[in-house]
Amino acid sequence: MDHMNSKTKIAVEMVKTLTPDQRREKLVELRAVVAELECTCPHEIVNRCGQAICNICGQDFNWWCEDSPDHVCHYYSSAHDGKVYVLLIDDSETDFQSTKDPEYESEDECLFCGQPRQRL
Numbered sequence: 001m002d003h004m005n006s007k008t009k010i011a012v013e014m015v016k017t018l019t020p021d022q023r024r025e026k027l028v029e030l031r032a033v034v035a036e037l038e039c040t041c042p043h044e045i046v047n048r049c050g051q052a053i054c055n056i057c058g059q060d061f062n063w064w065c066e067d068s069p070d071h072v073c074h075y076y077s078s079a080h081d082g083k084v085y086v087l088l089i090d091d092s093e094t095d096f097q098s099t100k101d102p103e104y105e106s107e108d109e110c111l112f113c114g115q116p117r118q119r120l
């Protein structure tokens with residue numbers, strides 16, 4: 001428990017005094033907070049041994065990408081309004097100049113760095 005800060009330690013000590021009903025209530029409350037934190041997370045992507053991990057919520061976005069704007073590998077683009085876009089993890093779309101025919105896009109190759117999804 002050394003990784004906990006003092007605020008967390010106090011909360012953990014308090015949990016030990018809770019009745020089953022109070023625990024149930026607390027869990028419902030905390031799960032709602034966690035869900036909210038995760039789905040509204042601004043995601044700060046960091047490179048952990050080649051994996052793109054959010055430094056805030058811990059979500060794993062698979063491969064870290066040197067070349068994509070959000071540092072996550074993307075495998076598909078979508079075309080609309082006469083332009084080609086790639087959907088980033090923050091739900092924004094980035095303009096994308098495809099170097100190849102969208103017909104040939106596949107799970108096998110990142111649009112930005114060209115690396116395959118399956119790697120050793």
Ligand SMILES: [Zn+2]
Pocket residue numbers: 041042043044054055056057058059
């Ligand atoms: Zn996040």
Ligand SMILES: [Zn+2]
Pocket residue numbers: 064065066067068072073074110111112113114115
């Ligand atoms: Zn990539």
